[in-house]
Ligand SMILES: *[C@@H]1O[C@H](CO)[C@@H](O)[C@H](O)[C@H]1NC(C)=O
Ligand SMILES: *[C@@H]1O[C@H](CO)[C@@H](O)[C@H](O)[C@H]1NC(C)=O
């Protein structure tokens with residue numbers, strides 16, 4: 001007992017004097033990472049993670065140092081972990097292999113994924129480079145005629161079943177597909193991230209939320225070839241604020257209800273954000289074959305700069321024009337508020353609420369909306385079909401009264 005105490009005392013002293021590596025820090029260089037960006041450093045990350053995840057400490061740190069560029073193959077970091085908190089600190093650069101061949105025989109939907117890890121905090125002013133160009137060049141979106149075109153390309157960062165996590169101060173570029181996915185998680189905050197991919201890169205959503213609850217996304221700059229942020233089936237209590245979106249497809253709830261799924265998306269607050277040159281702004285889109293509900297949604301304090309469809313609900317969403325006939329089903333959309341929305345539209349219809357005849361939209365409220373055309377002097381239209389609701393101070397009007 002006494003020897004044990006002495007040993008602990010010595011170890012403690014050594015640690016506090018910096019003579020000993022701290023027991024809670026797992027630096028990928030200590031696990032053999034080269035950090036030169038050309039040789040595969042996956043093993044080092046795997047071992048650093050394994051030790052961090054099994055550390056007998058309250059919190060553990062995986063450290064990706066600033067002076068390195070680390071080439072990683074597809075990697076899954078699994079929990080549950082022993083520490084209550086794991087800090088994954090990326091100060092350096094992590095790059096994907098540019099070649100889709102790297103994924104042969106592997107799950108091509110993911111590059112770096114975390115699964116079942118509670119209390120995960122990723123931050124550190126580092127960069128994740130997805131090198132998506134080869135994937136984009138063979139995507140079915142742009143090459144539907146190619147037999148070997150790809151529908152599914154890797155997501156840079158997946159957080160699956162990661163409760164109580166955070167992602168902050170990270171820069172993510174050129175994802176082969178979605179940049180960040182949060183799924184099956186409860187309580188996850190994203191703050192101060194920057195996401196950038198070219199405007200013409202296919203399906204490169206910035207952040208996609210799926211089957212998740214109590215999610216906060218704040219203070220971020222997102223520009224890509226698809227939705228800046230999209231919200232999928234079965235999500236609730238989502239708070240999105242202070243986002244600079246563009247280029248891209250805007251912030252979307254949907255598309256929901258594909259293949260007849262029963263969906264539930266509720267309590268979504270999208271506020272204090274700007275959209276620049278995006279194809280949509282505040283968007284809700286659902287498939288006619290879907291069922292279930294979208295309800296209690298607030299779009300508030302938004303500024304649009306040259307946006308094609310600033311406010312849009314498309315309850316008849318179809319990815320092939322004219323291919324979906326009118327149906328008697330639909331996802332019910334109710335209690336949606338649009339409030340304090342300003343700026344310019346680049347198309348002549350600034351407000352489109354296209355709801356279904358059989359499942360009309362209800363409880364829609366519009367207040368203090370002022371949209372003008374980017375072309376001075378040009379009049380704008382509002383177009384609402386099968387919608388029940390009220391509007392006060394809406395230009396262009398009148399849609400709901
Ligand atoms: C996820 O972690 C919890 C503990 O946090 C554990 O009980 C559960 O079995 C894990 N699930 C999977 C699929 O690993
Ligand atoms: C991708 O495609 C574009 C145009 O189709 C072409 O100019 C470019 O060289 C291709 N890039 C790569 C890396 O294959």
Ligand SMILES: *[C@@H]1O[C@H](CO)[C@@H](O)[C@H](O)[C@H]1NC(C)=O
Nearest residue numbers: 316317318352354355383385
């Ligand atoms: C509404 O949706 C239907 C079905 O997709 C379409 O035919 C119609 O043109 C749309 N109306 C407007 C005004 O966009």
